[in-house]
Amino acid sequence: MNKADFLVELEDILQREEPCKEGDNLNDYEEWDSLSKMSVMAYYDKNFGVKVSLKDLQTVTTVEDLISLTGGKISD
Amino acid sequence: MTLATFKHVKISAIETVVPEKEICIYDEVEYYGGSVKKIDRMRKMVGFYKRHVADNETTPADLAYDAAKNLISDINLDKNSIDALIFVVQQPDVINPSTAYFIHDKLGLSDDCIATDINQGCAGWVFGLYMASQMIESGTHKKILLLNGDTPSVGIDPSNRNAAPIFGDGGTATLLEYSENEIVSQFAIDTKSYGFEAIVSPFSGTRFRCDISKDEDFEFLAKTRNEKIMNPEGKEVPLLGGYMNGLAVFDFTIKVVPETIKKLLEYSKLTREQIPYLCLHQANKQIIQAVGSGAEFDLEKVPYQAFENYGNNTMCSIPTTIGLLPKDAPKKNLLCCGFGNGLISAAAILNLENTFISDIKNFRKPEYVVSREQYVNTWRDKISGKISLSGGGGNRQDERTILLGSYGFVGPSQNNNYTQK
The missing domain is CATH 3.40.47.10 (Thiolase/Chalcone synthase)
Structure with a gap:
């Protein structure tokens, strides 16, 4: 998966109506709540085989940080 | 496992x-x-x-x-x-x-x-x-x-x-x-x-002994009953509630x-x-x-x-x-x-x-389900011996009367149906 595809997916994961950008601060999103974090955990597990933990998500601030959590599974 | x-x-x-x-x-x-x-x-x-x-x-x-x-x-x-x-x-x-x-x-x-x-x-x-x-x-x-x-x-x-x-x-x-x-x-x-603390009712058993008939405990509860704690999600939750x-x-x-x-x-x-x-x-x-x-x-x-x-x-x-x-x-x-x-x-x-x-x-509510006030009133009368204890379901009324009768709890069970008042 490349970054552009992931950003579209992320919009759906968060059930957000505006596009997500790599530099966005997640804390500025109204939708960045516990539900969204759970959705990210489930999505990463299913699609990347990456088990993201609660601690990992607490350290994340930007969309870019979220991308790096996949450990290189999202290409440019 | x-x-x-x-x-x-x-x-x-x-x-x-x-x-x-x-x-x-x-x-x-x-x-x-x-x-x-x-x-x-x-x-x-x-x-x-x-x-x-x-x-x-x-x-x-x-x-x-x-x-x-x-x-x-x-x-x-x-x-x-x-x-x-x-x-x-x-x-x-x-x-x-x-x-x-x-x-x-x-x-x-x-x-x-x-x-x-x-x-x-x-x-x-x-x-x-x-x-x-x-x-x-x-x-x-x-x-x-x-x-x-x-x-x-x-x-x-x-x-x-x-x-x-x-x-x-x-x-x-x-x-x-x-x-x-x-x-x-x-x-x-x-x-x-x-993970036993991940979903728990911390204030529901003997780990948190609180007897409201004691002044000290009553005051403690009066102070903490409305206490809210900010959780990491930024939401206020009651201290004394269940935790998850x-x-x-x-x-x-x-x-x-x-x-x-x-x-x-x-x-x-x-x-x-x-x-x-x-x-x-x-x-x-x-x-x-x-x-x-x-x-x-x-x-x-x-x-x-x-x-x-x-x-x-x-x-x-x-x-x-x-x-x-x-x-x-x-x-x-x-x-x-x-x-x-x-x-x-x-x-x-x-x-x-x-x-x-x-x-x-x-669900069909059983006839024995009563309001809290009725429940407390029934227990007042049971403790004072004015009415009999509940129990004696099925065909066991006779045995119940023999067992409990000698302690003053005579007569058929009231089954919590408190209708006297």
Whole structure:
């Protein structure tokens, strides 16, 4: 998966109506709540085989940080 | 992980009741700033829709008792043939004795039928099946009535949007019998006690001794009863309420629960194709689908309609799910998995091919359920000896009078029906 595809997916994961950008601060999103974090955990597990933990998500601030959590599974 | 196989246990009947009162999340738009879009988002992500909730007077035991009565009449069961009553409950009517004795009496079960409570949460149905199956397989018991009841919705502040839209209430009755013919059921139970604080009621037992008749304790409660704590999500929660770390529990659920399911499949030597449905505890749609995918099941086989229509009714959610399966759906090798407070993940492969499975029925409030004021008044009169103690269900009035008569508790039982004032 490349970054552009992931950003579209992320919009759906968060059930957000505006596009997500790599530099966005997640804390500025109204939708960045516990539900969204759970959705990210489930999505990463299913699609990347990456088990993201609660601690990992607490350290994340930007969309870019979220991308790096996949450990290189999202290409440019 | 505990693994077990039973070969002589038949699940003969499953009954589920839910309170009649239904709340739909679209009727609660005021809690979402008037935004139907926000509700749509919640419905899509978590499956919030409808839930059935009990009133303040109804207890888990009342729901379980009603389900038991339905079961007895629906399959025309001889009550005297039941030799064990197990009530799985986390909110008993009283701390002692086991609430199972109360239900035993109300149902008029025999003196040859043992009774006890088991304290379990969302994994409680599978856990109860496991305990009952052990008792049958050992040859000691032939017919066990397993009851489950819970009222997690009662007492939740409706403005608490983290909890209120999730929980529904329910009661179930399951009959397990000894079978000469081989019927295989298999269990896998993973006990992760390191997570016991992840879902807990810290202020509900003797760890927090608080006696409001003592001035010191009364003052302490007066000071702390309204205390709110800001959680890491930035939401205020009451200190003295139940505690759940949602994200930590989700973490456990997507890491541990699929592994329990996979382990059970491996142990049973069955393939996913041989499993018609994966009936999961109805925590919420998001969790159900995450566990289903994690266990590598086609999501078509993983129902979540029970959550959408009845809410998360904790230990009753798997029987509710089973009750909603199509009547003609294959029910051999049904894989069920309950998970939750403990923390525990408990899975079972069950054969329900010849099981009577009732529709989900509305709870009929038993006549003995009274208001708190009436309950307290009744106890005033029982303590003072003005009225007799309850009890003496079935045909045991005579024996009851002999036993309790010598202590002044004479006359027929009032059965908590306080109508004197």
